[in-house]
Amino acid sequence: MQNTTYTTKLKNAIQLLEVEQADKEQLLKEQFQQTYESLKPVNLLKSTLKDITSSSFLKESVLGSSVGLASGFLSKKIVVAGSGNIFRKLLGSIVQFGVTSIVAKNPEAIISLGRFLIKNIPHKKDINSNKP
Incomplete structure (x- = not known):
């Protein structure tokens, strides 16, 4: 009996970790996309001009x-x-x-x-x- 409770707890913990991993993976993909967009030459030029004009x-x-x-x-x-x-x-x-x-x-x-x-x-x- 005790063995089944441990396995269910272990399965629940694994599922929680998988959900957490999926969330972190999604956040990582979004951050990568933002970084990719910000490093495009057009966007670099835009941000530089924006910094210049705001100074x-x-x-x-x-x-x-x-x-x-x-x-x-x-x-x-x-x-x-x-x-x-x-x-x-x-x-x-x-x-x-x-x-x-x-x-x-x-x-x-x-x-x-x-x-x-x-x-x-x-x-x-x-x-x-x-x-x-």
Whole structure:
């Protein structure tokens, strides 16, 4: 009698372990599928771009560098102004380098100056409303 209770307990324990094994196997398959999907090149690119766009520090540094490069380029164009003179081109490159480095190091000041100018420059609509 005691022998049959042990065998039934053993069978029940085996069934519980088989159910547990099946659950773990299913979880392992799901985890493998998630890992496989996340390692696809398209998904890696998506997650990298998402990380980049969510980083405020990176946004600010890219914005500062972009503003610096653009302002340096414009300042060179203004200095050179289509001249064929080698000295003006050299001076334009020096000005471009200087303006780019200054603006890239201080983007907050440039952005606040731009906002101030946009706010305080009278718009066409404002000028027309002030006329009698």
